[in-house]
Amino acid sequence: MHRNNDFATISFFRIFCDMLFVVAAYLLSAFLRGFALKPGFLGEYAWLPATFIVIYVLLMFFLRMYDVTTFTYMDRMIIRVTVSVFVPSLCISSMLFLLKMTYVSRMFFGLFILLSFVLLLGERFLGRELKRASRRGGETTVLFIGRDSSFAAYKKYIEKTSISCSFDNCFAYADERINSAEKFEDRIAEICPDEVVIAYEPGAEPAFRSYMSVCEDMGITVHLIVDLFDTELSQKYVSGIGTLPVVTYHSVSKNQAQIFFKKLMDMCGAVIAVTLSSPVMLAAAVAIKLDSPGPVFFRQTRVGRSGKTFEILKFRSMYIDAEERKKELAAQNKVKGGLMFKMDDDPRVTKVGRVIRKLSIDELPQFLNVLRGQMSIVGTRPPTVDEVKLYERRHRRRISISPGITGMWQVSGRSDITDFEQVVRLDTQYIDEWNLGLDIKLIFMTVGVVLGRRGAG
Numbered sequence: 001m002h003r004n005n006d007f008a009t010i011s012f013f014r015i016f017c018d019m020l021f022v023v024a025a026y027l028l029s030a031f032l033r034g035f036a037l038k039p040g041f042l043g044e045y046a047w048l049p050a051t052f053i054v055i056y057v058l059l060m061f062f063l064r065m066y067d068v069t070t071f072t073y074m075d076r077m078i079i080r081v082t083v084s085v086f087v088p089s090l091c092i093s094s095m096l097f098l099l100k101m102t103y104v105s106r107m108f109f110g111l112f113i114l115l116s117f118v119l120l121l122g123e124r125f126l127g128r129e130l131k132r133a134s135r136r137g138g139e140t141t142v143l144f145i146g147r148d149s150s151f152a153a154y155k156k157y158i159e160k161t162s163i164s165c166s167f168d169n170c171f172a173y174a175d176e177r178i179n180s181a182e183k184f185e186d187r188i189a190e191i192c193p194d195e196v197v198i199a200y201e202p203g204a205e206p207a208f209r210s211y212m213s214v215c216e217d218m219g220i221t222v223h224l225i226v227d228l229f230d231t232e233l234s235q236k237y238v239s240g241i242g243t244l245p246v247v248t249y250h251s252v253s254k255n256q257a258q259i260f261f262k263k264l265m266d267m268c269g270a271v272i273a274v275t276l277s278s279p280v281m282l283a284a285a286v287a288i289k290l291d292s293p294g295p296v297f298f299r300q301t302r303v304g305r306s307g308k309t310f311e312i313l314k315f316r317s318m319y320i321d322a323e324e325r326k327k328e329l330a331a332q333n334k335v336k337g338g339l340m341f342k343m344d345d346d347p348r349v350t351k352v353g354r355v356i357r358k359l360s361i362d363e364l365p366q367f368l369n370v371l372r373g374q375m376s377i378v379g380t381r382p383p384t385v386d387e388v389k390l391y392e393r394r395h396r397r398r399i400s401i402s403p404g405i406t407g408m409w410q411v412s413g414r415s416d417i418t419d420f421e422q423v424v425r426l427d428t429q430y431i432d433e434w435n436l437g438l439d440i441k442l443i444f445m446t447v448g449v450v451l452g453r454r455g456a457g
Helices: 012-032 047-062 074-098 106-137 148-158 181-191 205-218 256-291 322-326 351-358 366-371 385-389 393-400 420-433 436-452
Strands: 140-145 165-171 195-199 221-225 235-241 244-250 297-303 309-315 376-378 404-406
Touching (some): 140 181, 148 165, 148 195, 256 351, 366 376, 366 404
Parallel strands (some): 376 404
Antiparallel strands (some): 297 309
């Protein structure tokens, strides 16, 4: 009995091929540069392909390019192979520069990287076409049990992967040819399938158990499709906890590669921002202290990801009694329902406060919240505890991700937005469309908004 299924869908042959093609690129580069016959060359430079292979394979593994269930879209292959070649190239280039390894020919290194990219990408395209060709002969015979709509969806998705199957046998649960264990066993003997795919349907448990029992006795692999709920927003994926299969429904991104790089971008961006803006922050702190009594920083409890609270940091732009006076000014709130508070010419704002708000300098200390992991550079607007208490259920989707210093609401005119539902739409749009490219785009748009002094106040 095979209990360890951790690598059940991993193509180790593809990993071997990638390693082989990198070595081939290394040897071909040496031949073209006339280094192949140089005494001791192979041993002296062996670390180069070895380092490249380790980083490349780890990245491709992380990007699920060795998983046979991953969709093999052409643009996806090009992007992921490009990234996986660029990163080790950058790492090795940095190593050559920092360690001053002048004995390594830059021309040879460049040629090795170029040939590696061409061969690895060519290998992916070749493998894709070979899989398509082999699919015509039907490497794996599948017997499918379920509705026609489930069968059509399964077939469509399988054809986008590296899995080769023939789809000639589809039965409904109530089909007379398989509506008993004996008849199902006869169909198995007649068709001789390599695998059985069952689309689970509520209420069909007796038949399902019967099919499973027959397949288990006959040693046939069964794939169970458990698409139980038709959800509007949530996406889903299947994973495992120990030997327990788990179907996960999620309406926020679970792309671990992009999440990792977002965190990396947050940390690096925050360090750079704090370093470069430190003279501005020092000047702002002095001006705030001279302008009005009270602390330099404004601290307030805000609601972060999943409803967890944290203390946000801003430069104080109001008088120290601002929170007490907020109730007196409630009637002038431009946002209906009290879910946010905004008003024109707020009398609680100090002279220096108006300047630092106009220039968005008051937001700079929030980069410290980013370094603490409480916020992101780009995200949704962080609400107050009182605001969240007034939320309807659908509003809470705004706090399903980390709040940001900037976001869709920022580039759409912060203080000009007086409709809370518009804020919700912008935040949920960001959640639904999020990717690293969108974050970078919003950062550049924020710079334009700040320099243009639009929507601040």
